[in-house]
Amino acid sequence: MRTIGFEQVSRTVESLCIAACYELPDDVRAALEAAAAKESHPAAAKVLAQLLDNARIAADERIPLCQDTGLTVVFVEQGADVTLADTGRNDRITLIDAVNEGVRAGYEKGFLRKSVVADPLNGRVNTGTNTPAIVHHSLVAGDRLRISVMAKGGGCENKSQFRMFRPTVEASEVADWIVEVVKAAGADACPPFVVGVGIGGNFELSCLLSKKALLRGLAEPHPNAFYAQMESELLAAINALGVGPLGLGGDTTALAVRIETAPCHIASLPVAVNIECHSHRHKTAIL
């Protein structure tokens, strides 16, 4: 068994939060550059160039990419041969506490916006720390700990949707609805998007899969040929909408569609679409 201390988890989450909010991932930058080179609308190409400028300014001058530094979503994959332990003072600390301590420190030291309210309906008072984070933990084989941090903006999250289909529908009907969801998101959610799609599982799993799908690289199509083709056909249909960068028209409404699936009930076909803005901020570390 390997032992990893909670302090190391906290420090890792802290640095991932800061890196995510200041440094656009290489694959997103490459996708924006490729889109700018292909755009047939000069105004849209100009917007894409401004978004690339923004990424350069953010990294060089240490100004966050976007003022909405998000609700922090943290995926922790714990190898079965890893023990997480408190190497310090308090044996009551949990993995969740360690992650939240990292988020609190990262958002404070990184001059990031604290965008979390404690009670959703009654008072909506800001917690002042950007915690609690949303933490998804899973056990996998091996002796590593994989931590992915996503700074997920509210504007695009607000446009995400879920629908329960009849199990007898054709794939095309599901695809048409996904395109409609993206169209409805439009200018409100900062296109060009990365579109995360979760198909199958149940009510809550499909939504989780749609978020998890966003973590797959933009240059990595689905390993299954059926879903790889569905991703590429959906991308073409979405870009045919003409919504364009920031909704001001153009060929680039999405950079990629990413699908994750799970087995489901014979009666069900749950589908979730998680809209992600062009400022697709996420970082991963493997301990």
Place this chain on the structure above:
Amino acid sequence: MIELRAPLADNDVRRLKAGDEVVLCGVVYTARDMAHKRLCAALDDGQELPIDLNGAVIYFVGPTPARPGAVIGAAGPTTSSRMDPFSPKLIAHGLRATMGKGYRSDEVRQALKEYGAVHLATLGGAGALLSKHIVGAEIVAYEDLGTEAIRRLEVVDFPAVVAYDAAGGSVYDMIRDRSGV
């Protein structure tokens, strides 16, 4: 490219057409969800507002904390439609431009027409770039709201597009008509 000076003169607002690119100089106020709710509640109660709405521009933004020595942190637009229930009342009381990202409701469009105001769209998700056009920032109301407090910003050559004009035109309608989808 049209240069606009804020607070806005009525004539400058009325000549703007949907799709025009503008650069904004002068004073704009920040406000987002909770500040809008409070401003409208103050109007309903007959109280004096903490800002002068005559010819004013309200920018829908909640910036990141400024680093020591910096004017402001990242400061890009938030989604405009969340302010749809509140904007018509503020426009009726003198507000002449709102600035954010995305679509506005029919009720807001009607208010823009009725009172001669516009909605500007600026660069969503470009908070670092846009912060370079902000040369002054001070909190003027609702400090307890933190990032959602009302700030008085001094802006220089702040880039935006006229998304909805005072004659009922919309850049988003133009794009939809052009793409036919």
